[in-house]
Amino acid sequence: MKKILANSYIGSLLIMLYAPILIIIIFSFTEAKVLGNWTGFSLKLYTNLFQSGVHHSLSSALWNTLIIGLISAFVSMLLGTVAAIGIYNLKPRARKIVQFANNIPILNPDIITAISLFLLFVSLGISQGYTTVILAHISFCTPYVVLSVYPRLRMMNENLYEAALDLGATPFYALRKVLLPELRPGMISGFILAFTLSIDDFVVTLFTIGNEGLETLSTYIYADARKGGLTPELRPLSAIIFITVLALLLVINHRAAKREQENQKH
Amino acid sequence: MANFQKFWNQPEAMHTFIFSIGVAIITTVICLVLGYPAAYILSRMEAKTAKIMVLLFILPMWVNFLIRTLATVALFDFLRIPLGQGSLYFGMVYNFLPFMVYPIYNSLQKTDKSLIEAAQDLGATPRQVFLKTILPLSVPGIASGIMMVFMPVISTFAIAELLTINNIKLFGTTLQENIYNGMWNYGAALSLIMLILIGLTSLLNAEGNAKAAEEGGLL
Numbered sequence: 001m002k003k004i005l006a007n008s009y010i011g012s013l014l015i016m017l018y019a020p021i022l023i024i025i026i027f028s029f030t031e032a033k034v035l036g037n038w039t040g041f042s043l044k045l046y047t048n049l050f051q052s053g054v055h056h057s058l059s060s061a062l063w064n065t066l067i068i069g070l071i072s073a074f075v076s077m078l079l080g081t082v083a084a085i086g087i088y089n090l091k092p093r094a095r096k097i098v099q100f101a102n103n104i105p106i107l108n109p110d111i112i113t114a115i116s117l118f119l120l121f122v123s124l125g126i127s128q129g130y131t132t133v134i135l136a137h138i139s140f141c142t143p144y145v146v147l148s149v150y151p152r153l154r155m156m157n158e159n160l161y162e163a164a165l166d167l168g169a170t171p172f173y174a175l176r177k178v179l180l181p182e183l184r185p186g187m188i189s190g191f192i193l194a195f196t197l198s199i200d201d202f203v204v205t206l207f208t209i210g211n212e213g214l215e216t217l218s219t220y221i222y223a224d225a226r227k228g229g230l231t232p233e234l235r236p237l238s239a240i241i242f243i244t245v246l247a248l249l250l251v252i253n254h255r256a257a258k259r260e261q262e263n264q265k266h
Numbered sequence: 267m268a269n270f271q272k273f274w275n276q277p278e279a280m281h282t283f284i285f286s287i288g289v290a291i292i293t294t295v296i297c298l299v300l301g302y303p304a305a306y307i308l309s310r311m312e313a314k315t316a317k318i319m320v321l322l323f324i325l326p327m328w329v330n331f332l333i334r335t336l337a338t339v340a341l342f343d344f345l346r347i348p349l350g351q352g353s354l355y356f357g358m359v360y361n362f363l364p365f366m367v368y369p370i371y372n373s374l375q376k377t378d379k380s381l382i383e384a385a386q387d388l389g390a391t392p393r394q395v396f397l398k399t400i401l402p403l404s405v406p407g408i409a410s411g412i413m414m415v416f417m418p419v420i421s422t423f424a425i426a427e428l429l430t431i432n433n434i435k436l437f438g439t440t441l442q443e444n445i446y447n448g449m450w451n452y453g454a455a456l457s458l459i460m461l462i463l464i465g466l467t468s469l470l471n472a473e474g475n476a477k478a479a480e481e482g483g484l485l
Contacts, residue, residue, distance in 0.1 A: 006307040007307075012306055017364075020341055023340055023344070057267050106278060106463070107413070111422075117439065118445065119454060200331075221333060221336075234333060253318065257314060
């Protein structure tokens with residue numbers, strides 16, 4: 001009895017969380033301009049999405065989002081890893097201070113980050129566009145990379161690096177052959193985290209994007225919503241993104257569970 | 267300093283500020299009341315199912331929140347519920363509930379089961395076990411959950427704008443409007459006020475936070 005109650009509670013919360021997403025998916029199979037009108041089953045929106053030229057502004061927004069996400073995730077992965085190695089080698093006191101400083105941007109609400117970056121770019125006289133968006137994204141993603149790389153450094157046996165040096169490796173060689181392989185999982189998860197933060201970001205992008213017509217997916221949606229309606233093609237696009245992420249996460253989860261089972265056997 | 271004086275003298279900005287704090291507190295409380303039992307139930311489940319369930323709670327966050335908010339608007343239209351305060355709270359809770367469930371689940375999951383068993387062996391009633399053992403042990407998770415809901419809610423602007431057709435204004439909207447209308451200094455002053463508020467809440471939470479961050483509760 002208790003169990004049924006508990007399960008139905010979880011179930012109803014999940015229904016609440018998924019109802020809007022389900023609505024998007026269901027209504028991606030109809031042609032109606034307004035979300036909520038059903039005008040018969042159709043795959044037109046999906047074909048529109050993949051036909052180049054039908055929705056040029058949407059596809060260019062999508063490309064911008066992906067490019068900005070990849071560049072800023074890559075750069076913040078590099079910066080964050082170097083920063084984590086640096087923090088690890090600091091004296092305890094200084095390390096605490098730098099770690100605290102690293103946590104400030106994470107706890108800071110994004111609108112304040114956005115306004116400060118906006119004012120910074122304006123006061124430096126940098127015209128806003130692609131570069132400023134990428135710089136802004138790098139600056140708010142890097143702390144997260146530091147957080148995901150740093151635990152790997154602490155788990156690592158620090159004698160390994162010194163052993164490599166003693167055996168005659170140059171510092172750079174030791175970095176490449178000893179340190180980086182150990183840090184790789186942290187770097188990869190940092191990259192993924194930074195990428196998702198970047199493509200999902202709206203507020204910081206809105207403030208640093210300038211007014212020369214550059215759009216990312218989230219500013220595009222926002223502008224659309226303010227005009228009163230959502231471009232219908234966004235429905236199949238979000239449905240595809242959602243299903244892809246769902247499948248990816250299930251595969252990752254399944255593989256992790258399998259690996260755990262195998263480890264238990266050994 | 268003139269900008270700060272302007273804030274004190276303008277009842278409108280002051281009102282939105284206080285109203286936003288109110289909305290944030292109510293949203294946080296609703297999220298806590300809804301999220302704690304959910305996290306508790308999840309932590310009692312078998313590890314395998316629990317993992318998938320937690321994943322399901324986090325998954326909606328991968329759909330752009332603007333699209334989700336617009337879908338919520340469509341849902342309300344569909345059910346013929348007028349947009350207003352009710353839809354605002356629904357949208358807020360809907361968007362931020364996972365941020366409450368996840369850290370609490372994490373800290374509940376990490377509690378030492380033997381402590382709970384010890385309490386039971388020593389003759390505590392289920393109620394006592396919960397109040398005296400489980401609840402205190404999950405405080406770091408609760409603190410981190412409250413932070414992760416309260417702070418973003420105070421600063422959002424798009425959600426409120428879309429869910430109430432711009433009828434209800436939150437402080438984030440005020441900030442954005444000022445910056446967009448070129449009142450940069452005033453906007454910066456308002457941001458500083460908000461930053462101070464956020465700083466105060468994080469100081470109040472500092473201890474719980476440090477613990478949660480160490481345990482990976484923040485991510």
